[in-house]
Amino acid sequence: MLVLAFDTSMPFCTVAVGRKGALLGERSIYAPQGHMQKLLPLIDLLLSDIGCDIKDIDAVAVGLGPGSFTGLRIGVSIAKGLAQGLNRPIVGVSSLDALVKPFSSHGGLICAVVDAKRKEVYSRFYRFSNQNIQHLTDHEALSPEKLCDKLNEMNLSIPNKAEGSNEVILVGDALKLYISLFQEKIKGAEFASPDFYYPKASNIMDLAFDRLESGECDNYLTLVPIYARLSIAEEVWEKTIGPRAK
């Protein structure tokens, strides 16, 4: 089974093609604001590099975010078009799950932290057990300070930690902005290197295979991005007019 995977939730446009456990190729380019123009040419280039045609693809996997709203919609829209056009399954994968996937041998707590602008981060907490991803929280947008408190609380409460895995690993591009805050506030924090600040399509692909193997997939008719936030208009409405209307 040949899977095409990509992610456009962040400034990198990343594309991978491969079989289960066998990556055939991966390409990533820094393209902030350029996903609509860059994604399909990048897919086309990668497919021709590895001698495949789009018709050979058996499933399309896409990073659902959270991240840039516009970036997410570009990725999900193109994925929907491809899946419908190919009449193949589509699999949505959390972009934060993809971020932490390279740390699957870590026994302790892992936290994905992505810059959400407006002085917030998108975050989700994880543990891996036998290389299998476990979600301890859902995706959420919160202030970096709140994240620190939550993370400390969570880290204390985790039972049965493997030896030497007391530290929490933080992964994601929010480290660029808040690493000193995290160093100060989070006990036993370790930080992923900048190589791991953005999700890679090969990790989207791996997670998609996990879902496909357990017989799961999404539907191009209903798949939507993970925004983890309301639109600003709705936020304002909820805060002002909403309570009065109720």
Place this chain on the structure above:
Amino acid sequence: MGEMLILGIETSCDETAAAVVADGKRILSNVVASQVEWHRKFSGVVPEIASRKHVELIGPVIEEALLEANVTLDDIDAIAVTRGPGLVGALLVGLGVAKGLAYATKLPLICVNHIEAHILANFLEHPKLKPPLIALVVSGGHTALVYMKDFGKYEVLGETLDDAAGEAFDKVAKFLGLGYPGGPIVDELAAKGDSEAINFPRAMIKTKNYDFSLSGLKTAVLNYVSQQRDKGKEIDIPDLCASFQAAVIDVQIYKTLRAVREKDVNKVVLAGGVAANKSLRERLKNEMNRQGKELFYPSHSLCTDNAAMIACAGYYRVHRSCLPPAIGGRQTGEFKEERVCPLDANAEPNLSLIDEV
């Protein structure tokens, strides 16, 4: 059959739409999912909400359009999609899906100008219609007077310098607490009122150009209402609506007729959502008929945003040598390489008709 089937996709504002049209004239399906319910409480289109709704609705809308036309993607000869003008986040959804579909099916993709498609909706409705003509494009996002010399040959004579016509209707309706969208509500109330009750300014009616301005009129309405309230006087809403609407329409009719004289044409077409306004249709029709000339307008469902007009515009781009600028994909039959939308096509929120010629 040999008919060319085009799948049209439109997501430039707050309608998610897909349609299948044969040879640019026979509508096999025309599906529109309106988002008006989600925008109503904000009394206007919220771009982020529109973009989110497009992602949710686009798959089912395309599926429905194919089912209703009783075809599959295998029967489709080309895909046409709006690339601008419009809300950028909204445009990206339709363009993304269309590009994905075209790349996967290896069908040619034709990028379409939304304003041109509104004008061409008239040709969908009236297949014998031929340019040259003057088009008055009036919608929620656009107000323009266009000279259409031939298919694909446009001259934008004038545009709004501030608010679009539909926008002015929405804002006035919002201010008066009448509901959303404002156009049909004001139109209905205006029919019961006296258009000469209040003398609102006819902005730019005396200027020699063909531009429009509506923000001053909007302010005049707001001022009138607060003055009346200060005086403790009751406001006659139908009279106010009729007088406001007349002020908008007077300028549009005046400038349209001047363009008809200057360009020496005998046909005018209305295009865009505000073309559904009854008073505008009736008054312009009377004026044109008096001069022995003709007015055309599409039926209501083809006036407002829809994808049948996008498919139609895609057809004319291919068959009437209205060459699109660039376009990429597979070379098939009647399509030439340069007509197929490139994989790197982007949304153009400010695309003008001139860019396309």
